[in-house]
Amino acid sequence: MALAHKQLDFESVPVRVSDKAAIAFSGQDKVPILKDGDHMVFDSWKIADYLESAYPDRPSLFGCAAGHGLARFVNAVVDRQMIPKLAPLLMRDVLDIVDDADAAHLRNGIEKAFRKTLEDLASQRDSGIVEFRRMLDPVRATLRTQPFLSGAQAAYGDYILFSLFQWARIVSAVQVLEPDDAIAAWRERMLDLFDGFARREQSRLEAVEAAS
Amino acid sequence: MALAHKQLDFESVPVRVSDKAAIAFSGQDKVPILKDGDHMVFDSWKIADYLESAYPDRPSLFGCAAGHGLARFVNAVVDRQMIPKLAPLLMRDVLDIVDDADAAHLRNGIEKAFRKTLEDLASQRDSGIVEFRRMLDPVRATLRTQPFLSGAQAAYGDYILFSLFQWARIVSAVQVLEPDDAIAAWRERMLDLFDGFARREQSRLEAVEAAS
Numbered sequence: 001m002a003l004a005h006k007q008l009d010f011e012s013v014p015v016r017v018s019d020k021a022a023i024a025f026s027g028q029d030k031v032p033i034l035k036d037g038d039h040m041v042f043d044s045w046k047i048a049d050y051l052e053s054a055y056p057d058r059p060s061l062f063g064c065a066a067g068h069g070l071a072r073f074v075n076a077v078v079d080r081q082m083i084p085k086l087a088p089l090l091m092r093d094v095l096d097i098v099d100d101a102d103a104a105h106l107r108n109g110i111e112k113a114f115r116k117t118l119e120d121l122a123s124q125r126d127s128g129i130v131e132f133r134r135m136l137d138p139v140r141a142t143l144r145t146q147p148f149l150s151g152a153q154a155a156y157g158d159y160i161l162f163s164l165f166q167w168a169r170i171v172s173a174v175q176v177l178e179p180d181d182a183i184a185a186w187r188e189r190m191l192d193l194f195d196g197f198a199r200r201e202q203s204r205l206e207a208v209e210a211a212s
Numbered sequence: 213m214a215l216a217h218k219q220l221d222f223e224s225v226p227v228r229v230s231d232k233a234a235i236a237f238s239g240q241d242k243v244p245i246l247k248d249g250d251h252m253v254f255d256s257w258k259i260a261d262y263l264e265s266a267y268p269d270r271p272s273l274f275g276c277a278a279g280h281g282l283a284r285f286v287n288a289v290v291d292r293q294m295i296p297k298l299a300p301l302l303m304r305d306v307l308d309i310v311d312d313a314d315a316a317h318l319r320n321g322i323e324k325a326f327r328k329t330l331e332d333l334a335s336q337r338d339s340g341i342v343e344f345r346r347m348l349d350p351v352r353a354t355l356r357t358q359p360f361l362s363g364a365q366a367a368y369g370d371y372i373l374f375s376l377f378q379w380a381r382i383v384s385a386v387q388v389l390e391p392d393d394a395i396a397a398w399r400e401r402m403l404d405l406f407d408g409f410a411r412r413e414q415s416r417l418e419a420v421e422a423a424s
Contacts, residue, residue, distance in 0.1 A: 006290075066275030069363025070282035076350035077289075136287035142281075151281025 001159035002048050004194040006058040016098070018105035037101070044163070045075055048156050061156040074149065074157040082164055085132045086176065088114055092122035093172040129176060131176055136183055143182045147189060156191055162190045173205045213371035216259050216406040218270040228310070232315035239324055256375070257287055258366050273368040286361065286369040294376055297344045298388070300326055304334035305416070329389040341388060348395055355394045359401060364407055374402045385417040 003010045012109045014020040015031060025031045027039055033040065036048045052061050052068075062068035091110050095103040095118065107118055114121060139149065139161065148154045149161060165187050168176045177184040191199040216224045227234040227243060238252055245252065246259045253262045263271050264280075273285050274280035307315040307330065319330055326333060351361065351373065353359050360366045361370045361373060380388045389396040403411040 060278075061280030063362060064276035066272075066279035066281060066362040066367045066369065067277075069358055069361060069367075070279060070286060070369050072357065072363075073286065073350060073369070074282060076353040080350050080353060102413055136286060136298045138292050141288040141292060142285045146281055149281060149285055150278040151284075152277060155278045155281075157278065157282050157285070170368065 001162065001190075001198065002044075002051055002061055002156060003032075004197050005061055005155070005159070006051050006055050008051070008055065008058070009117045016102050018101040044160070045072070048159075061159075063150070064119045067150070067155065067157075071150075071155070071157040071160070075160050078160050078164060081135060082132070082161070083133055085128070086164060086168060088116075088170055089125045089128045089132070090122075090172040090174060090176075092118040093174070097171060097204070097207075123191060125174065129174070133177065133181070140182050143186045148186065154190065158186075159188060162187070162198070165190075166201070167202070169205075170201055171204055173208050213374065213402075213405070214256075214273055214368060215408065216409050217273055217367070217371070218263050218267050220263070220267065222272070228314050230313040234269070256372070257284070260371075273371075275362070275367060279362070279367065279369075283367070283369040283372065287372050289335055290372050290376060293347060294373070297340070298376060298380060300328075300333045301337045301340045301344070301402075302334075302380055302384040302386060302388075304330040305386070306395055309383060309416070309419075338387065343391065345393070352394050353354045355398045360398065366402065370398075370402060374399070374410070377402075378413070382413055382416075383416055385415075385420050386419070 013037060013097075020029050023029065023031065023033060026042060028042055030042060032044055032047060033042050034050065036050075036054065039050075041047045046059050051058075060067075062071055088110060091106060094106055098106065110121070111117055146152065149157045165176065168174075177187065232241050235241065235245060237242065240254055240255060242254060244256055244259060245254050246262065248266065250260075251262075251266075253259050260273050263270075271280075274283055300322060303318060306318055310318065322333070323329055339410045354361060358364065377388065380386075389399065
């Protein structure tokens with residue numbers, strides 16, 4: 001989304017989460033990795049910072065210093081509160097769409113971190129999703145007064161939060177948001193951006209419906 | 213803080229929370245109220261918006277459209293999650309520093325909202341403050357990487373959050389933050405702003421120490 005916002009052409013190379021050899025060239029073991037000519041950057045936030053400074057003439061991801069500062073707070077809320085709440089609930093579903101090596105890798109990582117089986121975590125899904133929705137209350141209140149978290153136009157703060165919903169949309173058919181939620185309407189607007197860039201990635205619900 | 217940020221001279225008129233007659237001139241019953249010549253604005257957020265548009269040549273409270281949008285999210289987080297968590301825990305202390313009419317008004321309002329006595333609410337203070345500190349985790353992470361929520365300089369997003377700490381500081385001697393918390397260091401920076409503008413208001417701890 002940050003690359004699309006910056007109107008930059010790019011090639012996207014998916015890698016298996018268990019395939020550390022595929023990203024060994026980067027000298028570290030996490031995605032996303034941005035390779036821009038000879039320059040390499042890891043970590044979504046650092047990539048956004050890099051794009052902003054390397055391409056100052058393209059549409060800004062942050063708008064200004066205060067926009068940058070507060071986007072970092074949004075980043076921390078999503079990373080430290082929202083992802084840890086939602087991701088474990090949906091992780092069991094990921095196993096159905098990845099190969100055996102990735103499934104074992106993911107199961108091992110998550111079960112170690114939470115000291116629960118993925119099945120136990122998924123069994124708390126209904127109550128967990130209600131808690132997740134409650135956690136989103138300030139997002140909901142904000143989106144009742146303006147179309148995007150960043151105001152009238154989407155910017156990096158929106159992409160940070162959207163990435164969680166896009167992940168959820170792709171890996172699980174579970175209804176994370178109720179249809180009449182103001183956040184669901186925002187998610188549709190995010191899916192519409194850049195000529196439906198994010199919508200082109202098939203959702204799990206679409207995949208399930210296509211298969212049945 | 214917003215007025216000081218805008219470098220505007222102003223006169224501040226405190227009113228008792230139970231004294232609705234004192235603000236009847238405004239045609240509504242809540243503070244803060246800004247009276248600027250013939251113009252009247254209520255609600256902190258609307259006051260900030262008004263100041264920003266009425267005094268565009270003064271230092272900006274938001275920086276840009278994205279800064280404004282994300283500040284509204286910070287506003288919602290503070291209003292809807294942080295204040296409801298912290299305020300009930302400290303409300304019992306407020307009774308010691310207000311007159312009888314205000315004490316009765318506050319007790320009645322809070323006890324109705326929470327269906328608990330102020331004493332019951334205060335009895336959960338220790339565990340409640342631990343939960344409040346945990347809720348602040350994304351703020352803490354942000355302030356480990358930059359001096360203010362809004363980046364290198366304080367702006368309205370900082371003032372929103374600071375208002376809760378300033379209130380706590382004035383009404384209660386309870387230690388809301390641990391001394392080595394990155395947020396405590398930020399609070400000191402906020403107290404330093406505008407030649408110690410906020411620090412000039414005596415804290416409850418200072419008042420208790422002066423009396424003993």
